[in-house]
Amino acid sequence: MNSGGYETVIGLEVHVHLKTQTKMFCRCRNLFGAQPNTHVCPVCTGQPGVLPVANGKAIEQAARAGLALGCRINSESVFARKQYFYPDLPKNYQISQYERPIAEKGHIMLGDRKINITRAHLEEDAGKLIHAESDVSLVDYNRTGTPLLEIVSEPEIDSPQEAAEYLKELRQVLRYCGISDCDMEKGSMRCDANVSLRKKGSKELGVKTELKNMNSFKAVEKALEYEIKRQEKVLGEGGRITQETRLWNEDKGTTRSMRSKEEAHDYRYFPEPDLPRLVIEAEKIKSIRDSIPELPAARRRRYIVQTGLSEYDAGVLTQEKEISDYFDAACGMLGDKSSENIKKLANWITVELLGKLNAEGSGFREDVISPPHMAELVGYIGAGTISGKMGKDIFEIMYNKGVSPGEVIREKGLKQITDGDQISAVCREVIESSPDIVDKYMQGKDGVLGVLVGNVMKKTRGQANPAMVNAKLRELMGRRQ
Amino acid sequence: MNIKDTVSKIKSGKQSCRELLDEYIPVILDGQEKLNTYITLLLDSAKERAESLDARIAAGDSSGDLLGIPVAIKDNMMLSGTRTTCGSKILENYISPYTATAVGKLIDAGAVIVGKTNMDEFAMGSSGETSFFGPARNPNDPDRIPGGSSSGSAACVADSQVMGSLGSDTGGSIRQPAAMCGVVGMKPTYGYVSRYGLVAFASSLDQIGPFASNVEDAARIFTVIAGFDEKDSTSIAPGESDFVRWVHEKGMKLKIGIPREYMGGGLSGEIHNRIADTARRLERSGFEIKDISLPLTKYAVAAYYIVAPAEASANLARYDGVKYGYRTPSPDDLLEEYKVSRQEGFGDEVKRRIMIGTYALSSGYYDAYYLKAQRVRRLMERDFQEAFGDVDIILSPTSPTTAFKLGEKTQDPLQMYLSDIYTISCNLVGLPGINVPVGKDSAGLPIGAQLIAPWRCDGKLLYAARQVEKIYE
Numbered sequence: 001m002n003s004g005g006y007e008t009v010i011g012l013e014v015h016v017h018l019k020t021q022t023k024m025f026c027r028c029r030n031l032f033g034a035q036p037n038t039h040v041c042p043v044c045t046g047q048p049g050v051l052p053v054a055n056g057k058a059i060e061q062a063a064r065a066g067l068a069l070g071c072r073i074n075s076e077s078v079f080a081r082k083q084y085f086y087p088d089l090p091k092n093y094q095i096s097q098y099e100r101p102i103a104e105k106g107h108i109m110l111g112d113r114k115i116n117i118t119r120a121h122l123e124e125d126a127g128k129l130i131h132a133e134s135d136v137s138l139v140d141y142n143r144t145g146t147p148l149l150e151i152v153s154e155p156e157i158d159s160p161q162e163a164a165e166y167l168k169e170l171r172q173v174l175r176y177c178g179i180s181d182c183d184m185e186k187g188s189m190r191c192d193a194n195v196s197l198r199k200k201g202s203k204e205l206g207v208k209t210e211l212k213n214m215n216s217f218k219a220v221e222k223a224l225e226y227e228i229k230r231q232e233k234v235l236g237e238g239g240r241i242t243q244e245t246r247l248w249n250e251d252k253g254t255t256r257s258m259r260s261k262e263e264a265h266d267y268r269y270f271p272e273p274d275l276p277r278l279v280i281e282a283e284k285i286k287s288i289r290d291s292i293p294e295l296p297a298a299r300r301r302r303y304i305v306q307t308g309l310s311e312y313d314a315g316v317l318t319q320e321k322e323i324s325d326y327f328d329a330a331c332g333m334l335g336d337k338s339s340e341n342i343k344k345l346a347n348w349i350t351v352e353l354l355g356k357l358n359a360e361g362s363g364f365r366e367d368v369i370s371p372p373h374m375a376e377l378v379g380y381i382g383a384g385t386i387s388g389k390m391g392k393d394i395f396e397i398m399y400n401k402g403v404s405p406g407e408v409i410r411e412k413g414l415k416q417i418t419d420g421d422q423i424s425a426v427c428r429e430v431i432e433s434s435p436d437i438v439d440k441y442m443q444g445k446d447g448v449l450g451v452l453v454g455n456v457m458k459k460t461r462g463q464a465n466p467a468m469v470n471a472k473l474r475e476l477m478g479r480r481q
Numbered sequence: 482m483n484i485k486d487t488v489s490k491i492k493s494g495k496q497s498c499r500e501l502l503d504e505y506i507p508v509i510l511d512g513q514e515k516l517n518t519y520i521t522l523l524l525d526s527a528k529e530r531a532e533s534l535d536a537r538i539a540a541g542d543s544s545g546d547l548l549g550i551p552v553a554i555k556d557n558m559m560l561s562g563t564r565t566t567c568g569s570k571i572l573e574n575y576i577s578p579y580t581a582t583a584v585g586k587l588i589d590a591g592a593v594i595v596g597k598t599n600m601d602e603f604a605m606g607s608s609g610e611t612s613f614f615g616p617a618r619n620p621n622d623p624d625r626i627p628g629g630s631s632s633g634s635a636a637c638v639a640d641s642q643v644m645g646s647l648g649s650d651t652g653g654s655i656r657q658p659a660a661m662c663g664v665v666g667m668k669p670t671y672g673y674v675s676r677y678g679l680v681a682f683a684s685s686l687d688q689i690g691p692f693a694s695n696v697e698d699a700a701r702i703f704t705v706i707a708g709f710d711e712k713d714s715t716s717i718a719p720g721e722s723d724f725v726r727w728v729h730e731k732g733m734k735l736k737i738g739i740p741r742e743y744m745g746g747g748l749s750g751e752i753h754n755r756i757a758d759t760a761r762r763l764e765r766s767g768f769e770i771k772d773i774s775l776p777l778t779k780y781a782v783a784a785y786y787i788v789a790p791a792e793a794s795a796n797l798a799r800y801d802g803v804k805y806g807y808r809t810p811s812p813d814d815l816l817e818e819y820k821v822s823r824q825e826g827f828g829d830e831v832k833r834r835i836m837i838g839t840y841a842l843s844s845g846y847y848d849a850y851y852l853k854a855q856r857v858r859r860l861m862e863r864d865f866q867e868a869f870g871d872v873d874i875i876l877s878p879t880s881p882t883t884a885f886k887l888g889e890k891t892q893d894p895l896q897m898y899l900s901d902i903y904t905i906s907c908n909l910v911g912l913p914g915i916n917v918p919v920g921k922d923s924a925g926l927p928i929g930a931q932l933i934a935p936w937r938c939d940g941k942l943l944y945a946a947r948q949v950e951k952i953y954e
Contacts, residue, residue, distance in 0.1 A: 042579050046799045048572065048680040049559050049581060051713050081795050083842075085819055092798035139803075268842035270851055273684035273792055275714050 006197040006235065008228055009205060010163050011155035012220075014170060015148050016180040017125065017188040018061040023145035024124040025052030025095060030147065032186055036130075036140035044145035046090030051274050054079070058147035059102070062122045063280060063288050065149055065179045066103025068295060069117055069170075073285050077102045079122075079272040084265045087139050088127040096123035096150075098269040102278065108153075108173070109297055110165050116154040122278075123148045143187075149180070155194065155205060160224035164217045167191060172296045176321040184216050191220050196241070197231045206231075207241040211255060213248045223248035227255050299324050307331075308339045309346050316350045323349070326366045326374075333375035341382045348378055352395055369398050377405040384418065385409075389462055417464045420472075423456075426464065427472045430455045441477060449473060484550055484644055484698045488591075491538070491549040498531035498538070498549030502593055505551045505642065509595055512640045516618040518633040519596040520556045521564045527551070527595045534591060545591025546705055553646040555634045556597035557604055558584050558689070559678035567680050568602040568612040568630075571800045571807045571826030581678020582713070583647060583689045583706040590705045595643060598633025602828045603797065604654055604682040606630050607900040610891050611830040618887070619662060621926055625884040628658030628900075631692070635662040638692045639927075645693045645702045649679055651686045652785055653879075653904025659692060659916035660879035660929025665699045665946070666692045668904075670937050671911035672717035674703075675710030681796040683789035684715075686908040696917065696946045697728045703939070719939065727940040728947045735945055737763060738773035738872030743903050748881045751922045756878050759919050759930050762952045763876075771872050777864045778906060780857050782898060785905045787841050787854035793831075794838030800826065833894065858909045865910050869935045874945040877903050879916045879929035903931055913939045917949045 020030050026043035043050040066073050080098035101121030108115045125146040130138040151170065157163050171182040171189060182189040196208035211227055214220045226248075231241055245264075246255040294302075296318045303314035318324045327349055334341055353374070357364060369377075377394060380386045386394065386409065394408045417423060430452055431438055440448045449470070456469045482490075490496045512518050534549055554560065557567045559577040566572045580588070587594065599617040601609055609632030610616045617632040619625040620640040627636040631648025635658035638646050648655040650668035659666025667690045674689040681687060691702035704725055709718035739760055744753055764770045802808030802822030809825055812818035827835070841850040868875065880900055890897045907914040913936075916929040930949055934942035 045804060047578055047805070048565065048567070048575070048799070049557075049676075049678045051677050051715075053712060053714050083795055083798060085798065085801065087803045087815065090799060090804060092801060093795050266844045268795075268839065268844070268847075270791060270795070270842050270847070273715075274681075 005200050006232060007200050008158055009155045009196050009198060009208075010157035010160070010224060011194040012153045012157065012163060012166060013192045013194070014151045014153075014167065015125075015190040016065075016151070016174055016182055018058050018065075018147040018149055019178060019180055020055055020057045020061065020147055022055055022057075024055050024058050024122070024147040025145055028145065031142070032188070034142055036138070036142060038142065040141045040144070044090070045141050046092075052095055052272070054275060054278065055147060058122065059278065059280070060284075060288060061147070061179050062102050062120065062149050063285060064177050064292060065151070065174060066106065066120050067285070067289050068173050068177045068179070068292050069103070069106035069108065069120065069151070071103035071106030071117060071120060073103055073280060074100055075280055075282065075285075076100065077121075077278045077280075079275045079278065080269045081272050082123075083268045086126065087137065088129050088144070090127070090141065090144060094124060094126065095272055095275070097121035099271075102280075108166055108169050110162065110169060113162070115156050115162075115166050118152045118154050120149055120151045123150060155196075155208075160221040160228070163193060163224055164221045167217050167220060169296075172319070176295055177292055193220060193224055195224055195227050195231070197228065197235060207243050209241065209243065209255075210245045211248055212245060212258065215250065219248060219250055222253065223255060226253060230255065293321065296321075296324070307342045309343065313343075313346045313350055316354070317346060320364055322364050322366060323354070326364075326371055329371035330375040330378075333372050335375075335379050336382055338382075341378060344382060345375070345378045348374060348391075348395070352392070356399060368402065369395075373398060373404050380405060380409070384465060387462070387466060417460055418468060420468070423464055423468050423472050424476070426456050426459050427469065427476055430459065431473070431476055438477060483695060484547065484693070484701050487550060487644065488546065488548050492543045494538075498534040498593060499528065501549050502527055502531040502551055502595075505595065508640070509637075509642045512620070512637065512642045513596075515623060516620060516627075516636050516640060517599055517615050518617050518637045518640065518642060519553070520566050520568065520599050520612075520614045520633070522596040523563060523594055524596070526563075527593050530593050534593070545589070546701060547587065547645075548591035550592050550645065551595050551643045552587060552592045552702075553596050553598050553634060553637045553643045554584055554587070554594060555600050555631050555646070555648045557600060557649060557680040557682075558597075558647060559680075560584050560594065560597070563597060565597070565680065566614070567604070568600040568614060569827065569831070570613045571823070573613065573807060575806055577678075579678065582675035582710045584678060586706050586708070587647070587702075592705075596637075598631070598637055598646060598648075600632055600634075601630035601654075602831050603680070603793070604630040604649055604651055604687075605793070605830050605834055607653070607657060607897050608632070608885070608887075608890065609658070610887065611828055613828060616887060619884045621663060621884065625886055625926070626661065626889075628661030628880070628884065630654040631658050631666075634692050635659050635664055635666060638662070638664045638694055641694070645691055645698055647689055647702075647706070648692055649682075649687055649689050650904075650908065651682045651688075651789060652908050653901035655690045655692065656904045656914055656916040656929070656931055657880050657901060660918075660931075661884040661927065663918045663921070663927025663929070664692055664694055665696050665915065665917055665950075666690065667699050667703060667915040667942075667946075668907060668913065669703060669707065669939050670717075670719075670913045671908075672715050673707045673719050673913075673937075673939060675708070675713040675716045677710055677712040681792075683792040684796060685792060686785075686789055688908070696915075696943060696950045697725060699915070699946075700724045700728050700943045703943075707939075717937075720937070721940065724940055724943055727943040730944045730947075733944060734767065734769070735873045735941075735948070736769040736771060736871070737874050737876050737945070738771045738868060739876050740773050740775040740778065740868070742775050742778035743877035747899065747902070748878060749883065749922075752878045752881070752883070752928050755919055755922075755928045756876065756930055759949060759952065760876060763948065766948065766952070768948070773868050773872060773875070775861075775864050775868055775906070777857065777861045781861065781906045781909060782902055784854040784857040784861070784909060785901075786837065786898060787850050788858070788909070790834040790838030791841045791851050791854075792838070794835045794842065797827075797831065797835055802826070830894070861906060862910045865906075865912060865935075873934075873941065875933040876949075877931045877933070879903060879931040883922050883924070883926035883928060907933055910936075912936055913942045915942055915946045917946045918953065919949065920953050
């Protein structure tokens with residue numbers, strides 16, 4: 001994005017909660033939403049004398065994320081203490097990684113744009129402060145010690161829209177690998193954005209501000225838009241940007257200064273003496289790499305190139321791994337794997353199934369209509385056994401009762417009428433009972449044919465094959481002429 | 482009587498645990514009054530414990546290498562339900578919510594814990610005088626310091642209040658008070674005893690170890706507390722389960738090195754002569770004595786006083802008045818709560834070290850101080866490796882002086898720091914070291930010899946200690 005002769009430079013720092021059974025350095029449950037201070041122990045509340053023991057599963061998840069993001073995994077990485085005082089941080093230092101993170105030098109592809117990832121490092125989350133009354137603050141240590149991965153991008157993102165795209169793609173990759181829920185509202189994904197402007201064509205980075213407190217992708221986008229305008233104004237008036245941290249206020253739609261560079265913490269990082277170097281053997285890295293599923297970008301490419309789906313459909317189908325897995329499973333069960341049939345299947349999933357689930361406000365569920373049932377339904381339509389219209393009625397019943405389309409067809413006798421004589425007989429009846437319309441058709445008004453078709457469909461309760469009805473009507477009226 | 486014979490007596494039914502404890506209680510109470518050995522006495526729970534052990538024995542279970550043995554632990558080790566103050570006002574009323582691994586092992590072996598011993602605040606000190614609860618005193622002369630920081634743990638053994646105790650050693654805090662009080666005190670190889678439940682001072686240097694009146698008892702307690710602990714990621718498996726056998730080992734020839742840097746300026750003449758005499762007598766017993774050099778010794782104190790305060794500044798950050806411990810009564814705001822609670826809760830020495838450590842880790846100074854000190858540690862490691870290429874064991878004085886008078890060095894922290902000049906290197910490199918009493922000086926104050934063994938050669942260390950001990954029996 002550029003305007004007023006400036007171009008925008010954005011770098012994102014994203015924190016995600018890793019999905020694990022237990023916390024990063026103790027064996028308390030890693031749970032969201034429990035009663036305050038019910039999942040705590042001497043270790044995560046920072047009692048005297050306790051020691052951290054790193055969670056192997058969290059390390060594995062971090063390495064998996066690094067690999068999925070194309071990073072190099074450091075066979076040896078180092079935990080470090082990041083020191084600052086705050087009541088939600090029981091030890092008054094956070095165990096993080098500083099000089100040698102677990103993963104470095106990866107990237108995310110946004111179409112053809114490559115956004116480089118500087119590093120991803122493991123750390124523990126802090127607790128949660130609740131400002132209950134005017135002069136009382138409460139602290140909940142349940143979240144303290146939750147495994148976090150911080151993923152830092154290079155300052156290469158050039159617009160708020162691209163920042164949102166980066167976040168969506170990142171979330172998708174991490175969800176595909178089962179690394180994190182990446183739910184910004186629940187706080188399992190958080191994003192700080194560094195943004196600066198520079199004269200178009202300049203190589204040097206301008207002075208940046210860091211934006212915090214955005215609770216959705218939309219908020220990240222809006223906060224960046226606001227901040228870019230603010231910086232443009234300051235620079236346009238000949239002013240200077242102050243390096244500082246600014247807080248996004250969602251209600252007001254503005255950012256305000258939280259602390260300046262001078263007030264910034266000196267975190268006094270040093271290697272955590274309670275933990276040895278974190279060593280990951282090459283074999284382990286290989287087995288983690290093997291456990292990474294086909295990622296969304298690869299799936300989209302496969303859908304477009306191999307199955308001829310549109311970019312849009314490929315995008316919708318891959319938005320969640322469960323949907324894409326569902327599509328792949330149903331696709332594998334299609335009897336007729338013509339590209340036309342596959343497109344039909346894609347449509348039934350994206351329009352009907354997702355439409356219905358979205359309308360109900362539920363996330364994707366494959367249990368309402370199983371992949372074999374979906375494949376069977378599309379098979380009947382493709383083979384002309386039922387019409388698309390009938391398909392929708394059958395789908396409705398399948399959705400509500402969980403039965404197979406074959407069963408519905410048998411029970412309701414909903415099979416499409418493709419018998420020429422039967423169709424011919426109904427068509428004759430309709431022609432004879434509608435002389436006015438037939439006259440208009442004879443006078444060349446082709447449009448009225450639809451009315452006749454509609455009448456035939458009514459009489460057959462929608463079961464007649466519409467294409468055959470169409471042809472038969474033309475044929476019959478042509479004879480009469 | 483040593484621990485082994487005492488345990489046999491109990492197992493054979495000649496004496497009950499309660500009877501044994503009752504012999505010790507008057508000594509403990511008397512010692513506590515004269516020497517201020519304990520911060521918290523646990524005599525009621527000790528009696529209950531002794532009785533429950535007796536009931537267990539009566540029921541046919543008389544297992545445990547320390548069955549019924551009265552012991553004390555330094556007040557920086559967690560024992561669930563008891564106060565753990567670390568010698569500080571800031572933890573004056575802190576009740577341990579769990580039990581330290583090493584303490585749990587003592588209990589599992591049948592030991593009876595009689596109290597939590599006095600110590601320098603957060604183990605920062607060499608005389609016991611930084612304790613918020615007043616200094617412990619030396620049983621050899623109550624006007625003198627017992628050494629520190631494990632002051633009470635050394636004094637209670639020297640005063641025969643218990644048969645053994647646990648201390649912690651970050652720069653000499655077991656060996657130095659052992660020397661000053663005249664008992665055996667061992668700092669094991671870093672990682673051999675779990676630090677879980679030991680209130681951290683300097684994590685990469687801290688190590689728990691035993692005090693006892695003789696080498697065999699020390700080896701016995703060490704055998705009980707040593708071992709890999711999954712709760713301590715820096716712990717290592719010792720690879721052997723009986724260190725007492727080393728004490729009874731016979732005829733093993735050792736080449737013993739005496740580093741010339743440990744025998745130079747600042748060392749009292751009497752101590753110098755006693756160590757030289759010890760060497761001569763070892764030579765006469767058939768051990769080879771060699772003059773060696775550890776050239777980097779002169780940097781040890783400097784490196785130590787960067788690394789230890791740096792780690793301490795982070796380790797002690799948690800004492801902020803928010804979750805537990807001392808909180809100033811009515812702070813205006815959060816910052817005030819932090820500042821004043823810590824200002825009022827910590828003593829001067831602790832504050833001094835927190836400030837040194839905070840400074841050393843600050844942006845712009847980290848490379849020049851902390852990183853450089855860590856490099857010195859690695860070079861010192863090489864220094865020792867080279868020395869141990871030549872000799873099996875190192876012999877030196879434990880401390881440059883015998884026990885000094887209370888108040889003598891409190892106004893001069895640097896003089897106080899030099900009290901640990903011979904013990905600090907072991908901690909920086911992670912080596913095992915031990916103090917063995919080698920008689921008394923002309924004033925009747927104990928002199929200690931320090932032995933240092935290669936990394937993970939704690940058994941050989943105990944063997945050598947026994948050889949020195951024999952000389953002065």
